[in-house]
Amino acid sequence: MTSRKLPNILITGTPGVGKSTLCAEIAKRTGFEWLEVGKIAKEHECYEGYDNVYECPVLDEDKLLDELETRVAPGGKILDYHSCEFFPERWFDAVYVLRTDTKYLFDRLKARGYSGKKFDDNIQCEIFQTILDEARESYKPEIVFELQSNTDDDTGANICTIVDWIEKWKKDNGNH
Numbered sequence: 001m002t003s004r005k006l007p008n009i010l011i012t013g014t015p016g017v018g019k020s021t022l023c024a025e026i027a028k029r030t031g032f033e034w035l036e037v038g039k040i041a042k043e044h045e046c047y048e049g050y051d052n053v054y055e056c057p058v059l060d061e062d063k064l065l066d067e068l069e070t071r072v073a074p075g076g077k078i079l080d081y082h083s084c085e086f087f088p089e090r091w092f093d094a095v096y097v098l099r100t101d102t103k104y105l106f107d108r109l110k111a112r113g114y115s116g117k118k119f120d121d122n123i124q125c126e127i128f129q130t131i132l133d134e135a136r137e138s139y140k141p142e143i144v145f146e147l148q149s150n151t152d153d154d155t156g157a158n159i160c161t162i163v164d165w166i167e168k169w170k171k172d173n174g175n176h
């Protein structure tokens with residue numbers, strides 16, 4: 001049971017699968033606040049060093065969680081991040097994992113300028129469904145949903161799925 005008046009939703013998946021695209025639209029349609037976790041980490045410098053192999057800062061997870069805790073508490077938030085196992089399980093009422101076929105993801109990551117190990121690792125991450133497995137290990141199976149995100153039609157369908165889920169949650173929890 002949750003005391004939140006509105007649910008919190010996590011949108012996760014490999015970089016490039018379409019998390020931001022989806023979150024922006026859902027926030028617009030529902031009035032939920034979209035928390036771009038990567039941006040918040042950057043703004044508040046939630047880092048502890050730099051990883052030269054992956055060419056990115058190393059996340060200070062505790063600092064980031066402290067930063068997010070009060071924002072998440074009232075509900076009505078949609079969080080977007082490329083990893084999901086370090087968030088407290090109690091934060092989320094639904095976790096959506098976006099999936100993209102390699103043939104589409106390849107071009108999206110190239111367009112983003114990814115190359116070398118960073119490019120290869122992200123493609124492998126998607127092929128081996130790393131984030132989906134992570135989500136299934138970290139949250140109750142009944143709140144983890146896999147969504148295909150290959151085409152614009154998929155995005156449209158995913159928006160409807162999540163907006164409908166929010167409406168149902170509100171109804172089920174006496175918040176019309």
Ligand code: DAT
Pocket residue numbers: 013014015016017018019020021022108149150151152153154155
């Ligand atoms: P993410 O936030 O997961 O890194 P994004 O939303 O920035 O991904 O999308 C990466 C690129 O792919 C961007 O140019 C928009 C495009 N895109 C996103 N979802 C898509 C979809 N379902 N079909 C086609 N293109 C999509």
